[in-house]
Amino acid sequence: MFAYAVAAVFLLLFGAGVLRDRRRFSNAVYLGLAVTFLGLGLLAGLADAPPGVGVTVVVILLLVLSLGPVALAGLLCANGVKMVRKEGRRPANLLSLLAGLGMFGVMGLMGAAVLSRSTTLGIVVGTLLMVLGYVSFLFLCFVGYAFLYGRMRIRRDADYVVVLGSGLIGGRRVPPLLASRLDRGREVYATLAERREVDRQPLLITSGGQGPDEELPESHAMADYLVERGFPAERIVREDRSRTTEENLLFSHALMEAERPGSECVIVTNNFHAFRAALMARKAGVNGQVVGSPTAAYFWPSATMREFAAVFLQYKTVNLAICGALVLMGGLAYIAAAV
Template identity: 60%
Template sequence: MLVYVPAALLFLVFCVRVVRERRKFGNAVILGLAALCGLTAWVFQLIRHGPASGQAVAWTLLVLGSLGILVLTCLLFLNGLQMVRKEGRSPTNLLSLLAALCILAVVGLVVAAVVVRTPVWIGVGTAAGGLAVYLSFLFLCFICYAFLYGRLRVHRKADYVVVLGSGLIGGSTVPPLLASRLKRAQSVHARLAERGEPPVLITSGGQGPDEDVPESHAMADYLIDRGFPAALIEREDRSTTTDENLKYSKAIMEQARPDYRCVIVTNNYHAFRAAITARRTGINGQVVGSPTAAYFWPTATIREFAALLVAYRRTNLAICLLLVLAGVLAWWTQQNG
């Protein structure tokens, strides 16, 4: 049982960190490391029972991994085509296709390294495989913890409900994606109002170059048309990014009530990254997500993950450079071996 101690300790650290501050990407990484240590310990225990068990586990993991990569690639490719048909050929909508092509490229490089076995190919295959494993691990950590974060309870009381904008259709119309956020905000507001004084609802979003009105005004009008009290709505109409949404909304809340609590509403795919941004901005509040169309979720999730990689770019760049150096070392070893 001692082999499970590292996994148990990591899980304990994870639980303590979540209690203290759930809005950290480090929580996701520690949870992933705990799961990885637990899986490694389990495989080690099986191998100890005999070589046959070890071989069976190895082959099972290899087959499942290969099937998983094949299925994932096909799903990403199909989703990419669906995104292009429904949303157009913008760079963001091509992320699923790009991810599928990257998986095929990495598999091709690794297979070429195994088959050809020249120093150059071994070096390239080592670097590509290392980068793929690292990014895949982070992506799985992100997916699992984002799912978990979306199911953690928020404060029973709040002074504000902040709804993040996401663009308008035709310059003034609330699109289905944003309507989903507003409907979730209404339900959150109603639940909070049952427990005490009704919170103020802040619609957050400025006016883009192709928009006739600020997003916050269109969002407020949408809510008022559906019976929401106009007196409980505050408009934040300067922001153009998520960072600005939270920064300017924080200023409104702090000015009126320095000891405020809030609940931030966005779509479910965006909730965890918005929570990380809220922590960095110094906002006292958690984030809840609204439903997103199934076809839109994969591309949006990849975009969120890419944004998190950029947010932690120094750490990720350092680790990626080390993995590239590992590939160079493999090439040098083969060249001079």
């Protein structure tokens, strides 16, 4: 009963957090803790389950815990190879491959610790597993809540649709990733426009400045892409100074405040980037919901890891302090074993 009570408390905190502001990472943590304690309560209740049910569940869990990491590591390595073939060898494209190889490495260390019966290696592996367990828990919280956030209904009272830039091909052409955002932006605009009076129609902001290897600002290429496909040019506002996502949001916010002070917006990016963009929008003081556009499935693992790493470092003081405390616990265990 205790685990269920704790799960209920965290579920209430999650609900209150969502009502207060959907764009908080604490919502993801509360949800993760609620699910964790609910799972512990269900496991504790297996003792009262009908004969055979408890044993079956335990066997399934053991199979998942033993074979699941091996399968996951293999899939990550395969995805990493595909990413390199399709997107090149940039460091960001190697994340899923490195994660898979890292998992195999940790499993190798665990096997070595068991076979060698080394106390030192056992403590090192135990400490590493504690740190990885903490990071993995946060990662699952991030992925789970990002999935839910991406499926929340679009706000119908927004005055602006802001499409974030992502770079151009050959210095002037819109790449498929950015085209996906623009197409999604058109859909969102149509949803908002159909319920608005003629004199209060929303505006669409294309946001992106000119990079050193680009022939024109991204926002201009984005606007041209939309106009060529029938979008009304007079409903487009071009934000052409930004170089980063933070600047996309800050400069777009300035344009909105200058034209319609206090207005709300819907921000469009790719689905893997939506939740982090929402966290950034909240930090920048932008009153807006973030929605995502479709992304190729093979792109997801590395992109999601990159997004999580950025969020993890956004709260680096707390996260690194906890990881440091876990390492300290391992060090104290080593000292105690050596005495």
